[in-house]
Amino acid sequence: xxxxxxxxxxxxxxxxxxAVLSAGLALTVNVVEIINLSHGAFYLMGAYLAYSASxxxxxxxxxxxxxxxGPALLGxxxxxxxVNPLRKDHFSIAVGTLGLxxxxxxxxxxxxxxxxxxxxxxxxxxxILGVKIYPWHAGExxxxxxxxxxxxxxxxxxxxxAMRVLAEDEEMAESVGINTNAVRATAFSLSCALASVAGFVxxxxxxxxxxxxxxxxxxALVIVILAGTRRLLPVAALSLGLGMVTFGLALATSAYVEYxxxxxxxxxxxxxxxxxxxxxxxxxxx
Amino acid sequence: MRGKSLIPFxxxxxxxxxxxxxGPYHLSLLNxxxxxxxxxxxxxxxxxxxxxxxLGQALFLGLGAYGFSLLSTYLPPAGAALATAVVGTAxxxxxxxxxxxxxxxxxxLFTLCSxxxxxxATMNIPFILKGVEVGGEGGVPCLGGAGILSLxxxxxxxxxxxxxxASVGWFLLRTLRHPVGLKLRxxxxxxxxxxxxxxxxxxxxxxxxxxxxxxxxxxxxxxALHSGRxxxxxxxxxxSFQAATLSALGGRGTVTGPALTAVxxxxxxxxxxxxxxxxxxxxxxxxxxILLDLPRKALGLLRGSRTPLSSxx
Numbered sequence: 001x002x003x004x005x006x007x008x009x010x011x012x013x014x015x016x017x018x019a020v021l022s023a024g025l026a027l028t029v030n031v032v033e034i035i036n037l038s039h040g041a042f043y044l045m046g047a048y049l050a051y052s053a054s055x056x057x058x059x060x061x062x063x064x065x066x067x068x069x070g071p072a073l074l075g076x077x078x079x080x081x082x083v084n085p086l087r088k089d090h091f092s093i094a095v096g097t098l099g100l101x102x103x104x105x106x107x108x109x110x111x112x113x114x115x116x117x118x119x120x121x122x123x124x125x126x127x128i129l130g131v132k133i134y135p136w137h138a139g140e141x142x143x144x145x146x147x148x149x150x151x152x153x154x155x156x157x158x159x160x161x162a163m164r165v166l167a168e169d170e171e172m173a174e175s176v177g178i179n180t181n182a183v184r185a186t187a188f189s190l191s192c193a194l195a196s197v198a199g200f201v202x203x204x205x206x207x208x209x210x211x212x213x214x215x216x217x218x219x220a221l222v223i224v225i226l227a228g229t230r231r232l233l234p235v236a237a238l239s240l241g242l243g244m245v246t247f248g249l250a251l252a253t254s255a256y257v258e259y260x261x262x263x264x265x266x267x268x269x270x271x272x273x274x275x276x277x278x279x280x281x282x283x284x285x286x
Numbered sequence: 287m288r289g290k291s292l293i294p295f296x297x298x299x300x301x302x303x304x305x306x307x308x309g310p311y312h313l314s315l316l317n318x319x320x321x322x323x324x325x326x327x328x329x330x331x332x333x334x335x336x337x338x339x340x341l342g343q344a345l346f347l348g349l350g351a352y353g354f355s356l357l358s359t360y361l362p363p364a365g366a367a368l369a370t371a372v373v374g375t376a377x378x379x380x381x382x383x384x385x386x387x388x389x390x391x392x393x394x395l396f397t398l399c400s401x402x403x404x405x406x407a408t409m410n411i412p413f414i415l416k417g418v419e420v421g422g423e424g425g426v427p428c429l430g431g432a433g434i435l436s437l438x439x440x441x442x443x444x445x446x447x448x449x450x451x452a453s454v455g456w457f458l459l460r461t462l463r464h465p466v467g468l469k470l471r472x473x474x475x476x477x478x479x480x481x482x483x484x485x486x487x488x489x490x491x492x493x494x495x496x497x498x499x500x501x502x503x504x505x506x507x508x509x510a511l512h513s514g515r516x517x518x519x520x521x522x523x524x525x526s527f528q529a530a531t532l533s534a535l536g537g538r539g540t541v542t543g544p545a546l547t548a549v550x551x552x553x554x555x556x557x558x559x560x561x562x563x564x565x566x567x568x569x570x571x572x573x574x575x576i577l578l579d580l581p582r583k584a585l586g587l588l589r590g591s592r593t594p595l596s597s598x599x
Binding site for chain 1: 333337339341384387388390391392394395396398399400402403406407409410523524527530531534538563564566567569570571573574577578
């Protein structure tokens with residue numbers, strides 16, 4: 001019973017971090033209208049920063065801030081220099097963002113080596129229903145709350161409104177004087193920061209290798225394709241559900257089986273629904 | 287025209303190369319470079335000429351390498367190569383059935399995930415060959431490749447690869463001017479428009495996918511012959527990325543550009559003993575520069591080169 005509860009909790013917390021990651025990817029798909037294949041690399045970047053932070057226990061908050069600010073600035077730079085000029089060319093965006101992911105992987109290999117690393121979870125804070133709660137679990141709850149508040153408040157700000165108008169109709173957005181490039185760059189930057197912070201907070205639950213960002217990317221793609229990009233609630237609900245299922249699968253079988261099943265899910269979903277499901281807006285229908 | 291007139295000169299030089307005594311090390315590097323060139327050409331047919339962005343071209347190289355390595359345990363090399371080509375074509379047709387219905391990023395995702403499935407499977411699931419368990423990260427040994435350690439074997443391999451690569455290049459150049467090639471280029475320029483003009487878009491894309499797959503499978507057979515084994519890295523995302531990048535560096539859809547770039551860059555990296563991580567990082571850094579057309583903007587070079595396919599929107 002205890003093992004079952006602990007496993008369910010493991011899947012639940014994995015789902016929370018993937019929900020934040022998927023929310024970031026959904027923002028990019030919706031506003032920038034691209035699929036960023038380096039999104040998982042930003043998640044991994046945050047996780048590796050958490051690993052480095054574990055050597056400086058007193059500076060955790062500083063590292064957390066860096067895990068948000070660094071990728072946000074990097075994302076802003078990438079959006080300005082690569083994404084905005086090339087976003088209408090499928091080849092450039094697909095291969096360009098994949099290239100960035102590979103570059104991050106090589107950098108991680110150089111900085112932290114190719115052996116598997118793990119982050120110590122620290123002392124448990126307590127126990128609820130037989131499940132040990134660690135500081136990173138609390139961090140995930142706080143992060144998910146913060147993301148919900150962000151996505152609740154964002155549409156009520158001028159920037160959020162501009163994002164919504166841009167997501168609806170680019171020409172209309174330009175005609176009312178919205179700086180579409182700046183809005184896209186901000187959305188991309190925010191998405192990168194979300195991915196990185198999700199990786200930072202959930203790092204103790206991960207096994208860190210330079211290519212460990214690929215599975216979260218595939219997971220986020222499955223979520224975004226299935227749940228759509230416009231509502232946060234389906235993204236969160238599906239992430240939690242799928243997080244628990246895949247975590248259980250990984251425990252019962254092996255991590256690679258989990259990854260293969262996720263990949264197969266993408267293959268099936270993309271094949272069955274040529275243009276993606278629900279509101280994944282890449283191509284116009286008319 | 288200037289580029290075209292260089293082709294016979296380069297081919298002549300390539301034919302004479304083994305006679306200049308490059309030694310087994312450099313000949314082996316050249317053979318590796320020609321395998322990458324074949325893979326790049328297979329990518330260029332699908333991603334360049336037909337405009338379908340594949341991020342999983344290594345799927346076919348891996349299928350070819352594993353198919354040949356596994357079958358060569360039971361069959362003579364020629365029979366194993368033929369059987370691998372047939373099985374590889376069947377796989378390409380199967381994946382092509384689904385992929386040819388997809389567009390843009392969905393096509394890219396489909397190809398990426400297909401290759402990743404095989405990469406993970408070969409990394410973790412063992413094979414039983416004549417009662418012996420093989421596979422995993424170390425891969426599967428290729429019995430047919432055992433003879434390529436000698437200089438004579440390397441020379442034979444070099445000429446086989448050169449002949450096949452040159453034939454593929456010639457065939458692709460012919461295809462560019464053939465009505466089928468023109469239709470594929472039309473799809474690459476604007477798929478919706480091509481559909482509106484009544485072109486059988488899905489059938490043409492299927493054909494390009496299968497042809498590209500078969501070329502990739504043959505590259506895989508040569509790869510297994512050359513390295514003496516098939517490993518999970520034959521399915522790797524890095525290899526697919528490398529093929530796409532080399533095609534972009536050489537001029538997507540131009541055939542000769544990607545081929546010459548692939549052979550020159552791959553050989554140079556090998557000769558300079560550039561570690562794989564550094565190679566990939568260089569590709570990843572160079573790629574955005576090429577995509578953004580920075581060399582031309584900065585130096586005013588390459589004026590008058592063929593740009594329509596690379597500047598496709």
